[in-house]
Amino acid sequence: MTKPHLSILVIVIVILIWSSGLMVECGIGVNWGTLSPHRLSPSVVVDLLKHNHIKKVKLFDADPLVLRGLMGSGLEVMVGIQNEMLMALGSSPLVADNWVHLNVSKYLVKGGVDIRYIAVGNEPFLTSYAGQYQSYVVPALLNLQQSLARANLASYIKLVVPCNADAYESSLPSQGAFRPELTEIMTQLVSFLNSNGSPFVVNIYPFLSLYGNSDFPQDYAFFEGTSHSVTDGQNVYSNAFVGNLDTLVAALSRMGYNLMPIIIGEVGWPTDGALSANLTAARAFNQGLIYHVLSSKGTPLRPRVPPMDIYLFGLLDEGAKSTLPGNFERHWGIFSFDGQAKYPLNMGNGLLKNAKNVEYLPSRWCIADPSRDLSGVANHVRLACSSADCTTLYYGGSCNGIGTKGNISYAFNSYYQLQKQNSKSCDFDGMGLVTFLDPSIGDCRFLVGITSSSAGTHINWWVFMFGVLTFIRIMS
Numbered sequence: 001m002t003k004p005h006l007s008i009l010v011i012v013i014v015i016l017i018w019s020s021g022l023m024v025e026c027g028i029g030v031n032w033g034t035l036s037p038h039r040l041s042p043s044v045v046v047d048l049l050k051h052n053h054i055k056k057v058k059l060f061d062a063d064p065l066v067l068r069g070l071m072g073s074g075l076e077v078m079v080g081i082q083n084e085m086l087m088a089l090g091s092s093p094l095v096a097d098n099w100v101h102l103n104v105s106k107y108l109v110k111g112g113v114d115i116r117y118i119a120v121g122n123e124p125f126l127t128s129y130a131g132q133y134q135s136y137v138v139p140a141l142l143n144l145q146q147s148l149a150r151a152n153l154a155s156y157i158k159l160v161v162p163c164n165a166d167a168y169e170s171s172l173p174s175q176g177a178f179r180p181e182l183t184e185i186m187t188q189l190v191s192f193l194n195s196n197g198s199p200f201v202v203n204i205y206p207f208l209s210l211y212g213n214s215d216f217p218q219d220y221a222f223f224e225g226t227s228h229s230v231t232d233g234q235n236v237y238s239n240a241f242v243g244n245l246d247t248l249v250a251a252l253s254r255m256g257y258n259l260m261p262i263i264i265g266e267v268g269w270p271t272d273g274a275l276s277a278n279l280t281a282a283r284a285f286n287q288g289l290i291y292h293v294l295s296s297k298g299t300p301l302r303p304r305v306p307p308m309d310i311y312l313f314g315l316l317d318e319g320a321k322s323t324l325p326g327n328f329e330r331h332w333g334i335f336s337f338d339g340q341a342k343y344p345l346n347m348g349n350g351l352l353k354n355a356k357n358v359e360y361l362p363s364r365w366c367i368a369d370p371s372r373d374l375s376g377v378a379n380h381v382r383l384a385c386s387s388a389d390c391t392t393l394y395y396g397g398s399c400n401g402i403g404t405k406g407n408i409s410y411a412f413n414s415y416y417q418l419q420k421q422n423s424k425s426c427d428f429d430g431m432g433l434v435t436f437l438d439p440s441i442g443d444c445r446f447l448v449g450i451t452s453s454s455a456g457t458h459i460n461w462w463v464f465m466f467g468v469l470t471f472i473r474i475m476s
């Protein structure tokens, strides 16, 4: 009786090898931000990445929990340094040595984390920072480069500085130039990057252009053709992303670095919290972007380049991000906070697959007690929403039309889940009520939180088959 089983196994393995041969080795990575009140455990997130064949991940810090979760994963990692640390790093070689030692060298061991880039600051030249970090960037780079050299890592790890696209400007791509007050610093930065073989990292957000300018032509933000193309000499631009990228290419060429490699550090589209932030638009933008990148079409100023590395923003929704830029800020994930794919998206290897082994709190919700007079509730709602996320309730959000009672229930539930369903957190002076019936209405989802220990080190089927495959490849 073992023979038929064996042949089935062989067929399965053959199919797996065949299909894995078709998988595209692409440079599409994701930004893994962790400002969420409901954090998935790093091991669940790492499994999610592997399971979706995402090979590159960009972090905003060097959180030991996250880095430990990435150990042995084989993923290519960019760690980050927050802007607040630039001054200290730039003023002391010792601080830089320490940082490299604690947050990088320690992980670059066998079975460790494959750290390839260090992002020195995050958009430190952003106009709204009014220059407060500007002068620390190059000194921090120089000290960190020395530290990497002392740790024998200078040839393996590249220092980069993710810049916001507001670092350069122009009405036509070919006229691109860095902001005048940044000319000197950009000259130093680009020369530093060039001498170390590092790429220029830029964050490009057509969504923000659309959101911020009522006269921005909607279809120019997407990749499906436009009736508002931009003609620039012999070149015609039909898409804001490509036009923006070429503006940077022109700005770099103007400084004499027309071949400097470029990586897109952040790009994406949010799904909630504003009218143009919705599932349809996010899917259209991200899918159009991915196909554009995978097609290696390049841009008019850089045709036929090898596929560029891009990092989607972001992997998961982050319900604790500041809403200063807008309510959409907490809804950039291609997955919701609990690792569920929000819409079908093909990153080159088939559609996104959901996270496994996510451990939810019990299926219960906190709502406004329908039998109670709710006249004094406003303060409770305000307090609940000052710590929990209520961004979907506002204009343009998925829960904007659910009525007064709906609003109150949403706020109560958001707070209750944030408090891990602690029974006291659904009191609200007797106006709250725990229910076992999901109050979600239409697109408006009333969430159930996840346990803080959400899953440990599960070996799932895919990881097992991957092991079998690797074994077979090694043997053959």
Ligand SMILES: *[C@@H]1O[C@H](CO)[C@@H](O)[C@H](O)[C@H]1NC(C)=O
Residues within 6 Å of the ligand: 061, 062, 063, 064, 080, 081, 082, 099, 102, 103
């Ligand atoms: C670097 O490592 C130290 C010690 O583990 C940690 O306290 C610090 O937060 C890390 N830095 C960053 C930017 O994550």
Ligand SMILES: *[C@@H]1O[C@H](CO)[C@@H](O)[C@H](O)[C@H]1NC(C)=O
Residues within 6 Å of the ligand: 218, 275, 276, 277, 278, 280, 281
């Ligand atoms: C989604 O966003 C797109 C892009 O701005 C917009 O055209 C469309 O009307 C929005 N869809 C909905 C249902 O709001």
Ligand SMILES: *[C@@H]1O[C@H](CO)[C@@H](O)[C@H](O)[C@H]1NC(C)=O
Residues within 6 Å of the ligand: 393, 394, 395, 400, 402, 403, 404, 407
């Ligand atoms: C629900 O709350 C949102 C946000 O405060 C508000 O815009 C909306 O008008 C409210 N709806 C009702 C029916 O009160």
